[in-house]
Amino acid sequence: MRPRMQLLVFAVLTAMLPCSASAGPSTTSEAPAAAASSHRVRLSIETSAMGDEAKSTQAWVQRDGTAALAEAGIAVDPKATAEVRVILAPEDLGYTVTIEVREDGQPQPLASRGPKLCETCTRTELVGLVGRELAWVGGWLSTSPVDETATEGKADATPEDDGPDPEADLEQEPEPAGREQPPRRLHALGWAGVGLGAVGVGTLASGIAIGVRTYEARGEAGDYRTPRAAQPERIGWAMVGLGAAAAVGGTVMVVLDLVRPRPRPLAAAPWLDGQAAGLWVRRRF
Structure with a gap:
């Protein structure tokens, strides 16, 4: 009986080995699936x-x-x-x-x-x-x-403190005034334009007053008109033209002085010939 019992036990153990061997890989195959969601x-x-x-x-x-x-x-x-x-x-x-x-x-x-x-x-x-x-x-x-990206971004955003950056001061220095940045105050050309404009406005106002007054005086009843009566009227309207031109010229000079960059080279010299005399000016416009 004992040999038969031994054979029976051996047969049972032999039958259980394939089951345990097949169950082992199934357990190990489930582990990567659970760890796949990192x-x-x-x-x-x-x-x-x-x-x-x-x-x-x-x-x-x-x-x-x-x-x-x-x-x-x-x-x-x-x-x-x-x-x-x-x-x-x-x-x-x-x-x-x-x-x-x-x-x-x-x-x-x-x-x-x-x-x-x-x-x-x-x-x-x-x-x-x-x-x-x-x-x-x-x-x-x-x-x-996202985790790795955020970590790398935070690491790059905090550099090591090696002292002050020598380029920081250079970046904070104000840029020099360029061509498109006009000065905030007038210079010689601008003040000359202001003076010329003031003279032009005064001449314009005086010419209008003279021209209108002469016209109204000639229109009154009983006035004795002579050829000289029209002369003040012509002078008045001539003053109007000259005053308007001077006012416009002064305004242009002020505008040129405000919009021009600084510094700007300027050279002036008198000239004289057999027919005329004047002032030679060379500058950038």
């Missing part, structure tokens, strides 16, 4: 603007959104620092879908989506659109993880 995000759904449909729509989006992110290798964890926020809002022709990705409260515009309009769509179509958008976001996060 990226974790916090999924939040904003449906407060949808009224009575808010709670049910939020539950649908939470379920399908979690599945869409899981297919992309992103696990939903309420304690994760990265947040994927889905904002649903009703519109006249349907709904708008906006997905915002944040890391430690800082927005990540490259991973965000929307707002995208879902025209004349049902809630089932809306949830499907959200799932597709979340699948895109999950694919982006799996290839460019």
Whole structure:
């Protein structure tokens, strides 16, 4: 009996070995699947603007959104620092879908989506659109993880303190006044223009007064008119012309003085020949 019992025990042990061998790989194969979701995000759904449909729509989006992110290798964890926020809002022709990705409260515009309009769509179509958008976001996060990007950005944003930057003072120095920056005060040309303009305005006013007064005096009854009576009127209107020209010339001189850059070279020299004399001026205009 003992040899038979030994054979029976040996047969039972031999039958159990394949079962244990087949069970071993199944346990090890499940471990990588659980560890595949190395990226974790916090999924939040904003449906407060949808009224009575808010709670049910939020539950649908939470379920399908979690599945869409899981297919992309992103696990939903309420304690994760990265947040994927889905904002649903009703519109006249349907709904708008906006997905915002944040890391430690800082927005990540490259991973965000929307707002995208879902025209004349049902809630089932809306949830499907959200799932597709979340699948895109999950694919982006799996290839460019927000955690590593944010960490690298923070590390680059805090350089080592090696002392004052020698180029900082150079950047803070004011730039010299260019051609398009006029001076704030008048110079010789400008003051000459002011004087010429004042003389022109005075001559213009005097000419108008003389011309009008002569015209009114000639229009009175009983005046004895002679050829000399027209001479003051001509002088008055000539003064009007000269005064207007002087006023315009003075204004032009002031404008040129204000808009010209500083410094500007100027050279002047008198000249005289057999027919005329004058002042030779050379400058940039």
